[in-house]
Amino acid sequence: MSGSGRLRVVGLGPGPADWRTPEADAALARASDVVGYAPYLERLALGPRQRRHVSDNREELLRARHALALAASGADVALVSGGDPGVFAMAAALIEAAEAGEPAWRTPDIEVLPGVGAMQAAAARLGAPLGHDFCAISLSDNLKPWEVVARRLGCAAEGDFVIALYNPASKARPKRIHDAFALLRSLKSGATPVAFARAVGRADERLTLTDLCAADPGLADMATLVVIGSSQTRWVAREGLRPWMLTPRCYGAGR
Numbered sequence: 001m002s003g004s005g006r007l008r009v010v011g012l013g014p015g016p017a018d019w020r021t022p023e024a025d026a027a028l029a030r031a032s033d034v035v036g037y038a039p040y041l042e043r044l045a046l047g048p049r050q051r052r053h054v055s056d057n058r059e060e061l062l063r064a065r066h067a068l069a070l071a072a073s074g075a076d077v078a079l080v081s082g083g084d085p086g087v088f089a090m091a092a093a094l095i096e097a098a099e100a101g102e103p104a105w106r107t108p109d110i111e112v113l114p115g116v117g118a119m120q121a122a123a124a125r126l127g128a129p130l131g132h133d134f135c136a137i138s139l140s141d142n143l144k145p146w147e148v149v150a151r152r153l154g155c156a157a158e159g160d161f162v163i164a165l166y167n168p169a170s171k172a173r174p175k176r177i178h179d180a181f182a183l184l185r186s187l188k189s190g191a192t193p194v195a196f197a198r199a200v201g202r203a204d205e206r207l208t209l210t211d212l213c214a215a216d217p218g219l220a221d222m223a224t225l226v227v228i229g230s231s232q233t234r235w236v237a238r239e240g241l242r243p244w245m246l247t248p249r250c251y252g253a254g255r
């Protein structure tokens with residue numbers, strides 16, 4: 001990278017501005033150029049001298065290359081990403097683009113700034129579903145074959161992990177979440193607690209608490225994180241309040 005250019009991959013968190021880190025806010029305030037998917041840029045109050053570079057959701061590598069080229073030309077670039085940029089997001093796209101690009105793109109003046117991920121935000125709303133071993137699986141078969149997704153779901157069930165399902169459904173992929181539930185129902189108890197955490201932290205947030213047998217996979221959309229418990233996960237009742245979803249820290253112990 002030449003000149004004084006710099007690039008920060010900034011995690012915006014899953015929704016509200018007060019879930020952004022001070023470090024992320026400082027990088028956004030300082031940036032001359034902000035690059036990202038349109039809905040993420042719409043969430044930001046940028047100044048009149050800050051240039052916006054909007055791109056389509058599926059153009060992650062192009063967006064990353066554009067950000068690298070801007071920084072190489074001396075700009076102070078914030079490449080924004082929803083949630084945590086390292087989880088199914090722009091940090092990997094950026095490093096892939098840098099790896100395949102010019103050696104000067106791999107300089108120390110590129111940093112990934114962490115953010116609150118959907119998984120942590122949903123867990124906080126639900127209680128403590130990730131209190132013991134868990135895994136995160138993206139249900140999207142855009143970037144990997146469905147056979148790989150299905151094998152990982154099977155292994156996660158076999159290993160008795162709590163499963164956080166990202167990208168459960170979209171208009172182009174409405175059926176895979178039904179396939180995933182059919183597979184998990186064949187491998188896990190129907191009484192396993194399940195939560196659909198939709199648009200956590202946003203005005204249209206919706207939490208649906210159910211179990212694997214009764215769950216309606218059709219509730220999941222692009223803004224939903226689905227949490228499927230382990231054999232240890234349970235509901236903790238609260239008088240007049242939503243129960244907590246708990247995966248206790250100690251495996252196999254009674255209450």
Ligand SMILES: C[S@@+](CC[C@H](N)C(=O)[O-])C[C@H]1O[C@@H](n2cnc3c(N)ncnc32)[C@H](O)[C@@H]1O
Pocket residue numbers: 014015081082083084085086087088089116117118119122165166167168197198199200201202221222223224225226
């Ligand atoms: C491409 S992934 C990006 C994940 C993001 N980097 C993160 O750390 O949360 C997009 C998926 O994250 C989940 N997601 C993002 N924001 C969410 C929110 N506010 N509530 C629930 N799930 C969310 C959904 O599963 C969505 O399909």
